[in-house]
Amino acid sequence: MNKDEKLALEYLKTLGNGIPKFEPEGNCPPDFAFENKLAIEVRRLNQNYFKGLEVEGIERATIKIHQLLKNCFNSYSSNDKSYFVAIDYRRPITQKTKVLKKEIKDTLERFLSNPKFFPAKHIVNQNISLRFIEATKKHENLFRLGINHDFDSGGWLVGLLVENTSFCIAEKSEKIKKYKSKYHYWWLLLIDHIGLDIDQEDFAELKNYSLNRGSLIKL
Structure with a gap:
């Protein structure tokens, strides 16, 4: 379990669903799963060069x-x-x-x-x-x-979050395709590595964007 997965596990423990199982299918999706057939994929949210x-x-x-x-x-x-x-x-x-x-x-x-x-x-x-x-x-x-x-790092915070979150969703949606039917619900848990503070105004603006969640129920 890497650092991001350990951080994700500590967060998932706070949700009141018990302790999720790590890699229930082995070295393939999902990263975690609860007994109620809720699967969670974890990914670092980093800035990418496109x-x-x-x-x-x-x-x-x-x-x-x-x-x-x-x-x-x-x-x-x-x-x-x-x-x-x-x-x-x-x-x-x-x-x-x-x-x-x-x-x-x-x-x-x-x-x-x-x-x-x-x-x-x-x-x-x-x-x-x-x-x-x-x-x-x-x-x-x-x-x-x-x-x-x-010169390629940084930029408008909300734009960075939207662009890179959309990429992560598309990437993970493709990855879970052949495993999707094994679980009732799929979540994507992103661990922030962009490292820029987001304030309430930025967060409110971010919520105005309708992200295509692909095969994922919750982000």
């Missing part, structure tokens, strides 16, 4: 880039100075890991050949650039990751 038929979790590229940056940073020992590195990027990021790592390393070397005129901006490729700012004190490493600017 391009045509391609869908990618927004965090996938971020994790990849951050790991490569830290890997490259660790290959440098600090001298008498240290620099904060801000990264600006937008998708699609199609380069293979080996190619992207070389592009980042080449950019760091290019900066070090003439480290001045701060903040110094250097292009990694058409979708990624690095900005260097001299630190006011020496740190353990020559480079430290500073500001992360993802």
Whole structure:
């Protein structure tokens, strides 16, 4: 049981239906079920990048880039100075890991050949650039990751929730198709990973949207 499923279980226990069974059918839907034939699927509600038929979790590229940056940073020992590195990027990021790592390393070397005129901006490729700012004190490493600017992340909160919730519903509706008849009711429990606070006004606006719930009775 992963963290999202554990969180879902604690919530489901509060509904007064007893304790649901985890993966009653084994490694296939649903994630949980109550004895009254109520099935529950659990999914993380994350922001996705949509391009045509391609869908990618927004965090996938971020994790990849951050790991490569830290890997490259660790290959440098600090001298008498240290620099904060801000990264600006937008998708699609199609380069293979080996190619992207070389592009980042080449950019760091290019900066070090003439480290001045701060903040110094250097292009990694058409979708990624690095900005260097001299630190006011020496740190353990020559480079430290500073500001992360993802041009595809964030936006109008209600719009993000509607778009990504609709995707989750469609995805789960397709997944449960061949199992749907085994249970009387199906719920989808979404665990928020978008991480933006929704206030009462946003919530009221969200309720105005009529989401197609597909094969799911309750969201």
